[in-house]
Amino acid sequence: MKNLRIGLSIFLISLFGSCAQAQEPSVSTDRDEPIENTEGFELKVLSYNVHHCNPPSKPGLIDVDGIAKVIMDSNADLVGLQEIDVNNERSGMHLDQAKKLAELTEMHFYFSKGIDYKGGEYGTAILSKYPISQMETIRLPEETGSERRTLSVLTVDLPNGKKVRFGNTHLDFTSDANALAQAKAITTYFEDEELPVVLVGDFNVEASSQTMAHLDSIFDRTCEQGCPPTIPVVNPRKAIDFILYSPDFGIQTMFHEVIQEHYASDHLPVLAKLKFRD
Numbered sequence: 055m056k057n058l059r060i061g062l063s064i065f066l067i068s069l070f071g072s073c074a075q076a077q078e079p080s081v082s083t084d085r086d087e088p089i090e091n092t093e094g095f096e097l098k099v100l101s102y103n104v105h106h107c108n109p110p111s112k113p114g115l116i117d118v119d120g121i122a123k124v125i126m127d128s129n130a131d132l133v134g135l136q137e138i139d140v141n142n143e144r145s146g147m148h149l150d151q152a153k154k155l156a157e158l159t160e161m162h163f164y165f166s167k168g169i170d171y172k173g174g175e176y177g178t179a180i181l182s183k184y185p186i187s188q189m190e191t192i193r194l195p196e197e198t199g200s201e202r203r204t205l206s207v208l209t210v211d212l213p214n215g216k217k218v219r220f221g222n223t224h225l226d227f228t229s230d231a232n233a234l235a236q237a238k239a240i241t242t243y244f245e246d247e248e249l250p251v252v253l254v255g256d257f258n259v260e261a262s263s264q265t266m267a268h269l270d271s272i273f274d275r276t277c278e279q280g281c282p283p284t285i286p287v288v289n290p291r292k293a294i295d296f297i298l299y300s301p302d303f304g305i306q307t308m309f310h311e312v313i314q315e316h317y318a319s320d321h322l323p324v325l326a327k328l329k330f331r332d
Contacts, residue, residue, distance in 0.1 A: 094331040095214045096308065099276075100130035101254035101295050103224070103321035106139045106176075107151055110287060110320045116145045120318040122158035125181065128313060128325050132210060133161070133181040134222030134254035140165060142174025152179035166191040166206035168224070178206050178255075180222050185211045192243055194236040200226050205240050209249070216330065219247055223255035225265070233258060233265045241272045250303035250330065256295050256321065266296070273298035274305070276326035282312040284322045297326045304331035 102125070107118045116139075125133055138152050139145035156163035161181040168177035180186070192205040206222045223240060226232040237257075244251050253273060259265040261281055269275075276297040283290035293312075299305050308327035315323060 094304075094306075094329045095212060095216065097132065097212070097218075097252075097328045097330065098128070098130045098325065099252055099254060099297050099328060100125065100128050100133045100323055100325050101136075101222075101256070101297055102133065102323040103136040103256040103295060103319060104138065104151075105319040105321065106137050106145055107318075108145075109317050111317065116149070117318065118149070118151055118154050119158065122155055124313070124315050124318050124323055125155070125159050128323065130325060131183045132220050132252065133159075134206075134220075135179045135181065136222070136224040136256045138165065138177055138179045139171070140167070140175040140177075142176065143172040147173060155179070156181055162186045164189045164206065164208055166204050166222070168204050169202050177204060178222050178224055180206055180208060180220060182208075182210050182220070184213065187211070192239075194223070194225075194239050195232065196226070197229055197232045200228050200232060203236060205243060207243075212330075214330075214332075217249050218330075219244070219249045219251045221251060221253040221255075223253070223257070225255065225258045227258035230259065230263065230265065233263075234268060237265045237268050241269065244272075247300075250305060251300045252328070253298045254296070254324075258294055260292050260294060261296075269298060274301045274307075276307045276310040276328070281310075284312055284324060285320065287316050287320050287322055290322060295321060295324045297324060299328060305329070306331065 104121045107116050107121050140150045152163050152165035164180045166178045167175045186208045188209040190207045194203045196202050210218050210220050225236050281293035283293050284295040306329045308329050310326045313323045
C-alpha cells in the first residue's frame with residue numbers, strides 16, 4: 055500500500071509539472087489563419103494602371119465596373135490608379151472615372167490631372183477606405199514634347215490614430231533620363247517628410263533601371279528581387295509597377311502579389327500588405 059501511495063504521488067507530480075510547461079498557447083503561422091497581433095497595424099495597398107477603364111480585348115468599351123470589381127476583390131485599403139479619364143470624349147463627357155470608381159467601391163478619392171484631354175482631363179487617382187486630407191498635385195519635370203506627369207500626394211488618417219502620406223505617380227515612358235529626373239523630383243519632395251510615406255505607381259522602368267536604383271536608395275520596395283511581371287497583361291514579361299515605402303518607420307512587407315486579372319486593363323494590378331509596427 056505504501057508503495058502504491060508513493061507511486062501515485064510521483065504520477066500526480068509528473069502530471070501537474072507537464073501541465074505547467076504546456077500552458078503557453080501555440081501560435082499558427084499559416085497565412086490562411088490571420089494571427090492576432092496588437093503590436094502593429096496592417097494596410098493593404100494596390101497599384102493599378104487601368105488603361106482608362108478600357109479592356110484591351112474590347113476596343114472602344116469603357117468598363118468602370120470591371121475595374122471597380124478588381125479593386126473590391128483585392129480588399130485594398132489604399133489604391134493608386136494611373137490612366138484615369140475625367141469627362142472627356144474618349145470615355146464619356148459625363149463620366150468622371152475617379153468619382154465613379156469611388157462611388158462603386160465606397161472609398162474617398164482624389165483626382166490629379168496630368169493633362170487636358172479631348173475636352174476633359176486625364177491623369178491619376180487615389181482611393182482610400184480611410185479619411186484623407188492635405189491633397190496635393192506636384193508637377194514633375196518634363197522634356198520638350200513629352201506628356202506632363204504628376205505626383206499625387208495626400209495624408210491618410212488610419213484607424214489606429216496614426217497618419218501616413220500616400221503618393222501615386224505615372225512616370226514618363228519616352229525617356230529614361232526624364233523618368234530619372236522625375237524620380238529625383240519625387241524623392242526631393244519627400245526628403246523632409248516626418249510621416250511614413252507609401253509610394254505607388256506605374257514607373258515605366260524595370261527594377262534594374264537607374265530610376266528604380268535611385269528610388270531604392272531612398273525607399274524600401276515590397277518586392278526586392280525577382281518582382282513578378284506586370285505587363286503585358288497576356289504573357290507578362292516585365293515588372294514596371296511597384297509599391298515602395300519609408301525605411302525608417304518600422305514598416306514590414308507581409309506579402310507582395312501581382313493579381314492575375316487579364317480582362318480589365320493592359321496592366322496586372324499589384325497588391326501588397328504592409329505592417330506598421332507600433
